[in-house]
Amino acid sequence: MNQNYDFKNIETKWQNEWLKNKLFEVNEDSSKQKFYCLEMFPYPSGRIHMGHVRNYAIGDVIARYKRMKGLKVLHPMGWDAFGLPAENAAIKHGVHPAKWTYENIDYMKNQLIKLGLSYDWRREVTTCSPEYYKWNQWIFLKLYERGLAYRKSSFVNWCPSCATVLANEQVIDGACWRCETQVEQKELEQWFLKITAYAEELLKDCDRLTGWPEKVLTMQRNWIGKSEGVEVDFPIEGLNEALRIFTTRPDTIFGVTFMCLSPEHPLADRLCEDKEALRRIRQLQREPEIKEGIFTGKYAINPLNGERVPIWIANFVLMEYGTGAIMSVPAHDQRDFEFAVRYGIPIKVVIKPKDSELSEPLNEAFEDEGVMVNSGEFSGLPSSEGKKAVADYIEKKGLGKKTINYRLRDWGISRQRYWGTPIPIIYCEKCGIVPVPEKDLPVILPENISLTGKGESPLKYVEEFYKTKCPRCGKEARRETDTMDTFVDSSWYFVRYCSLQNEDAFHKEKIKYWMPVDQYIGGIEHAVLHLLYARFFTKVLRDIGIVPFDEPFERLLTQGMVCMESYRCPEHDYLFPKEVKDGKCIHCGSSVTVGRVEKMSKSKKNIIDPDEMIEQYGTDTVRVFTLFAAPPEKDLEWSSQGVEGAHRFLKRVYALIFKHNKWIREIHISESEASSIGMTEEGHAEPAFYCHSEPKRSESEESPISPIISLIHRTIKRVTLDIEKEYQFNTAIARLMEFVNEVYGYEPKTEEERKVFKFAIRNFLILLSPFAPHIAEELWREIGEEGFILNEPWPTYDEALAREQMIELVVQINGKVRSKIMIPQGMSDEEIVKIALDDEKVKQWVNGKEILKVIPVKGKLVNIVVAN
Structure with missing residues (x-):
């Protein structure tokens, strides 16, 4: 055994051994309980970052632990490989997106192997491969057959920078989720998936997801946005048309002083003569801080009191919410109040506080419940009762109907880019819209392509792609040239892992064995994107008979971000940490400003390269630090001192074994001996923690064996409970550090003491192995054990022996x-x-x-x- 901890050779050695012996490959076994552990797969951007390292290390500890607990563990990995970055890289560097993507995958896969992650690579998926996206197209066809995929012309969210459409969920505060460019509204023919057909079930089943963080469930419930109210038609004066509105506050309908339409509303162009002003309002859509409007010059009639109500078009009314038109009651809605004040629109009070009057003019809207006033026959009713009474009256008089609305809108999946799944639809002048027959799947992306990143889909200009024959009539036809939103790829990939690469994507028996995912791990930023879409797809696959369950993920862990302070030089702007020395910029010597601790990002250069850390300290050190520095769900602040501390701990573990290496290999403990250590001759835990075969000592002489037996049983208990209870890996590692500190100076002298010591060290290495697998495997062999430590059962503890002294x-x-x-x-x-x-x-x-x-x-x- 080398005296020094040579982590480079140790880690390379065991990574090769694990792969050679196919240690992480797993197959179904109906006689054993399964555990499906999954981390969200990465986009192959070129290099993994510290966020990846943390995410995957968390998953790997869980997978290794569950395997040692005797479960059959499925732990796969793949690549979310379609998307804009590859296409943009192709445009910038003159390389094909496929070449760029697959080269990145090769590099990143080697990085993941170097992290010692226990993936079954036989199940690897790459979403840009035809073998994978064939099934995207197959699912689309099934959706189309069931009326859940449809095409319509509508205003869509257009990112001018990415030159493509965005789903509603991909617009954050009016900006593109990826590049943060302000989103515009553009009218296009688009394909939609009818996620709204599952709105009620998606909402209801949130209550079943007891293993999910409440914050994520709240975000999903709010996004689905169920509300009960009334739809009412407001006739438009002079037209044979009506504005249909939805309101949850029918008790305020007598206080309507203006109507607001979304700029995308079908009637907006007809009612508004100022087309330039309308265009400007459309550009201001989704600007939460700006409330602008145009008076159309037209009026609607309030059906309950006959009053003329001016019709405005306002940027804050979105077509996807309600009906795209709202009744505005400025006295009792703050947004309407601010709009009315800005444009000098009357404000009419129809709800007053229960025991007082409102002072007019109002300084703000009164939005609480109260008593109805100025509301005809309903005046004097508590507003809570008035809601029902007015709603009943509206239905009775045929003015509208009670209804349930959802904030959720159908998912627009058309994208005007090349690097995505082709939508399997053909357009024929005679037959109309014709789905591609299943036997003709996959519709392959052409390789000969010219990419500019501007305007329409580049597939529109590739004749060998868009020119085709109608599968029904055989006449000339053209293919759909938009590609699918890449979130389609990740909405079912977890099902694909259940089968090997060369097997049917939907092997029902294997899906039944492995699914649903027992533990899913990934960022909270996907709460209403990927996670909602994955739930929707799972319910669709259930309804077409592919999966026998309702929800894809039993438990969800949203890990915190990896954060670090940033450094800024007045001459060179943001600096990488290695460009700062003694508080100075290494390029110009200027004093560096230290910024706040925040999420690592390339733009602020507050990033640490995992490869550099692994080269300097080793994979096990990086793993231990990321797991020890914070609980999984909390943000982790990067600390160079913390990394060095984790490295010192592992060196101390190595030194502990080296110190006893001359004799520890020769000590052999049988199963019967292992089970009897710390027990009385009758087989019960000895309260004094004496080994039954230990030589008798005088009452004044303390046994050196007793504390060791107690310590290892306490450590096994603590580490086990820390892992089982909310995956508190940081405290589990702290327990292991305490163990090393306790035993480091111990010198066993008798044969019995040495057996007990080896028993403790043997179990300690098993406990360490999920966190630092390479050094644990190496030291396992150095203490004379055989086989792989990963194949060892997780140690058990005796409650009496584990009792705290x-x-x-x-x-x-x-x-x-x-x-x-x-x-x-x-x-x-x-x-x-x-x-x-x-x-x-x-x-x-x-x-x-x-x-x-x-x-x-x-x-x-x-x-x-x-x-x-």
Whole structure:
């Protein structure tokens, strides 16, 4: 055994051994319980970043742990390979998107292998391969057959920078989710998927997802946005038309003083003569801080009181919400109030507080419940009762109907780009819209393509692609040249993993065995994008008989971001960390401004290259640091000192084994001996923690074996519970560090002491292996064990042996003993201080006094200094 921890050779050695022995390959076994662990697959951008490392390390610990617990673990990986970056790279560098993508995949795959991740690479999927996107097209055809895929002309979200359409969910605060360019409205023929057909089920089933973070469920519920109300028709004066509105506040209908239409509303062009102003309003769509409108010069009639109501077009009314037209009641809606004040529109109070009057003119809208006034026969009703009474009246008089509305709108999937799945539709002058027959799938992307990134889909200019024959009549026809939104690719990939690459994508028996995913891991930024779409696709696949379940993911873990402070030079703007030395820019010597800690990003150069970290410290160190620095769901602040600390820990583990290497390999512990260590001759846990075969000692002589037995059982218990309870890997690693600190100076002398020590070390290495698998495998062999440590069962603990040993904690206040508390041995200083401050006796002495200092001493004493 080498004296020095040669992590480079160790990690390369075991990565090769794992692959050679196909250690991570898994097949179905109906006699065993399964566990499907999945991290969101990456876009092959070229290199993995620290966010990837953290995400995949979390998943790998779970997968390794569950395997050692005896479960059949499916842990696959693939590539979300279609998308704009590849096309943009092709335009910029003059390389084909396929070449750029596959080269990136090769590089990133090697990076993932270097991280020691336990993936079954036989199941690897690449969404830009025809073998994969054939099934995107197949699913589309099934949606089309069921009326869930349709084409219509509509105003869509257009990103001028990406030169493509965006789904509603891809517009964040009026900007493109990818490039942050302000989104425009553009009228195009588009393909939509009818996700609204599943709105109620998607909403209802949120209640079943007990393993999901509540924050994500809240975001989905809000996005689906169910609301109960009334649809009412407001006739347009002088036209045989009516504006249909939806309102959840029928109790305020007598207070309507103007109507607002979305700029995208079908009647907008007819009612508004100022086309230039209308165009400007359309460009201001989705600007939440700007409220602009145009008075059309036309009026609607309030059907309940006959009043003429001016019709405006306003940028804040979106066509996808409700009917695209709203009744505006400025006295009782703050947005309407601000609009009315700006444009001098009357404000009419129809709800007043229960026990007072509103002072007019109003300074803001009164949006609370109250009593109806100025509302004809409904005046005097509590507004909560008025909602039902007015709704009943509207239905009775045939003026409208009660209805349920959803904020959710159908998913527009047409994209005017090349690098995506071709939509399998043919247009024939005689037959109209004709789906591509299943036998002709996949519709292959042509390789001979000219990319500009401007305007329409480049496939429109590739004759060998768009020119075809109608499969019905055989006449000349043309193909659809838009491609699918790349979120289609990721809406079902987790099902594809259940079968091997050369097998049917929808092998029902294998899907039934592996699905649903037991633990899914990925960023919260996908809460109403990928996660909602994946739920929708799963329900569709269920309804066409492919999957026998309703939801794809049992548990969801949304890991926190990896964050770091940024550095800025007055001459060179943002700097990479390695460009800063002693607070100075290495290029010009200027003093560097240190920015706040925030998400790592290329634009601010506050990033750390995983390859550089692995080269300097090793994969196991990087894994241990990312898992130890914060709980998985919290943001992680990068710390060079923290990385060095993780490396010192692993070097200390290595040194511990090296220290005992001369004898530890020769110690062999049989299964019967292992199970009897720490037990009495009757097979029960010995309260004093003595090994039954340990030589008798005098009462005054402490056994060196007892504390070791107790320590390893406590460590097994703590690590196991930390993993089982919300995946608290940071505290699990802390337990392992405590174990090493406790045993590092121990020198076993007798044969029995050495057996107990090896028993402890053997179990410690198993506990360490999910977090730092390479060093654990190496040291497993160095202590004389055979086989792979990953194939070992997870150790169990005995409750009696794992019981915390109690010690007396003395609490002093200004140097005088004021309390004594029994606490478990081995608690941290932070835990001890909290216990001391929570003690009732201590509270009596410090109550009302300023605490100047709290000083813990060697885990047995706390001195509290208070002002006199």
